[in-house]
Amino acid sequence: MSGGDDVRKVRVGRRSVEIHRPDKVLFPGGENGKEYTKADLVAYYRSVAAFMLPHLRGRPLMLERHPDGVDGPRFMQKNTPEHYPEWITRVEVAKEDGTVRHTVCDDSATLAFLADQACLTLHRWLSRSGHVDRPDVMIFDLDPSGDDFGAVRAAARWLGELLDEVRLPSALMTTGSRGLHVVVPLDGNHDFDEVRAFARDAAELLAAEHPDRLTTAARKKDRGDRLYLDVQRNAYAQTAVAPYTVRALPGAPVATPLTWEQLDDPGLGPRRWTIADAAEQARARPWSGVTGRGRALGPARRRLDALRD
Numbered sequence: 409m410s411g412g413d414d415v416r417k418v419r420v421g422r423r424s425v426e427i428h429r430p431d432k433v434l435f436p437g438g439e440n441g442k443e444y445t446k447a448d449l450v451a452y453y454r455s456v457a458a459f460m461l462p463h464l465r466g467r468p469l470m471l472e473r474h475p476d477g478v479d480g481p482r483f484m485q486k487n488t489p490e491h492y493p494e495w496i497t498r499v500e501v502a503k504e505d506g507t508v509r510h511t512v513c514d515d516s517a518t519l520a521f522l523a524d525q526a527c528l529t530l531h532r533w534l535s536r537s538g539h540v541d542r543p544d545v546m547i548f549d550l551d552p553s554g555d556d557f558g559a560v561r562a563a564a565r566w567l568g569e570l571l572d573e574v575r576l577p578s579a580l581m582t583t584g585s586r587g588l589h590v591v592v593p594l595d596g597n598h599d600f601d602e603v604r605a606f607a608r609d610a611a612e613l614l615a616a617e618h619p620d621r622l623t624t625a626a627r628k629k630d631r632g633d634r635l636y637l638d639v640q641r642n643a644y645a646q647t648a649v650a651p652y653t654v655r656a657l658p659g660a661p662v663a664t665p666l667t668w669e670q671l672d673d674p675g676l677g678p679r680r681w682t683i684a685d686a687a688e689q690a691r692a693r694p695w696s697g698v699t700g701r702g703r704a705l706g707p708a709r710r711r712l713d714a715l716r717d
Contacts, residue, residue, distance in 0.1 A: 416447075420454065423495065423517040427524045434477040434526060434660075441659025444683060449654065450523040452683035457516035459690040460652040463699075464519075466536035468499050468510035470647045471522065472529035478656045485527075486510060496521065499537035503645065512537060528656045531647035534603075535596075540644070544596040544702055546603050547648050548611065549638035550587045557677050559635045560587050563622060564671055566614055567637075574610075574711040579698045580671060582678050584655035584663040589648065595702040600644050606705055606712065607639035613716055652690060654683055662686035667694045 416427045430447035437443030453460070471485040488498045488511045497512040513519055513530065522530070534543040550563045564580060567590050571578045581589045594603065608624070615622040615637060623634040641648045649655070649663045661679035664686050670676060681689055 418450065418454075418520060420517040420520045421515060425517055425520045425524065427520075432477070434474065434528065435658065436477065436479060438658075441682075442684065444660050446524070446526065448683060449526075449528070449660075450520055452654065452660075452687065453519045453523045454516060455687040456652045456690050457519050459693070460519070460650065461513070461516065463651045464513040464530065464532060466499075466512060466514070466538070468501055468508075468533045468537065468540065469513060469650075470531040471511060471525075471527045472531060472656060473525060473527050474656055475526045477526075478528070478658065482656065493521065499540075501537075501540050501645070528654050530650040530653045532650040533645070533647055534642065535600075535644075539596055541599055542596045543598070543600055543603050543642065544594050546592040546594055546607055547639075547641050548590040548592075548607060549583075549636075549641060549648070550590065551636040551638050552587055553631055553633045553635065555586065556635075559621065560678070561671060561676075563614075563635050563637065564588050564590060566618065566622075567610075568668060570610060570614060570715075573715065574708040576703055576708045577698050577701055579695045580666050580668060581651055582662075582664045582666065582676075582680055583649060584653070584661040584679055584681075585657065586678050588678065589663075591699070593699045593702040595704050598705050600642060602705060604639060604642040606709055607642050609716065610712060611637035611639050613712070651695075652686060655679075660684075664689055665694045670694070 414429055416430050417424050418427055427450055432446045434446055435444040473483040473485055486508050488509050496518050497514045498509045499512050500507045500509045534545050550560050552559050576592050579591045611624050615624050622637055623631045624637050625631050651665050653663050655661050660683040662681045664681040
């Protein structure tokens with residue numbers, strides 16, 4: 409970085425991006441974690457850009473901004489402000505009473521600019537511009553009732569085995585918060601209703617097999633201490649935290665892809681990686697050979713229906 413104390417310029421690809429108040433603390437230190445500044449956030453996103461951008465390109469985003477750090481107010485931003493640089497991609501998508509002009513992160517300069525805007529967390533659509541009604545990923549959110557990560561581990565294994573049985577490739581990701589996401593790459597030829605119905609039926613089959621451990625009940629009061637298999641993100645205009653995005657929590661944990669083998673690591677938890685070491689995990693390419701192979705749901709749907717009969 410170069411420049412004065414309050415504004416520094418950083419060269420990112422072909423562009424120069426201004427970073428304002430780079431020494432501003434976004435993640436205070438203390439007993440809950442290490443202190444990180446805006447400059448640290450920018451440096452982290454630059455370090456993982458090559459691994460993160462394939463999961464962001466072409467997707468409408470919802471941006472979670474914390475201008476005063478994680479202890480300050482949070483802003484969930486859908487519409488792209490007028491003052492954003494013209495070189496940042498936008499996509500206009502329909503909503504009930506009009507349209508929304510979402511920001512799209514197509515390059516590393518945009519990622520650095522968003523970090524300068526104190527955008528800590530990028531929430532991505534499950535579909536891409538041009539085909540916003542056709543998701544190319546399906547997501548199962550494994551949401552524990554408390555902090556029991558053992559329950560999350562078990563649910564992930566059961567779900568992974570079921571997806572193997574219906575011959576759908578799947579990938580694991582820590583959420584950086586409390587649970588795990590299981591991500592299934594799709595070919596983009598199915599609408600959200602088809603994808604959500606498949607996810608719901610798979611989740612209900614698992615919950616029926618493990619009724620004391622798993623639930624698909626949407627209301628918290630109906631779940632008890634069972635883990636919630638949440639498939640509600642598989643809907644138009646819903647979002648999920650992007651791979652390698654930072655979460656607005658003490659210590660700057662990161663939503664991090666991992667291999668199925670790493671699920672057996674006794675040190676694994678939902679906040680296992682932070683901006684201090686997530687880039688090292690990214691360089692190991694834990695999703696190699698999985699996320700590039702989007703599948704059609706038709707054959708898997710027939711196999712799932714046979715299991716449900």
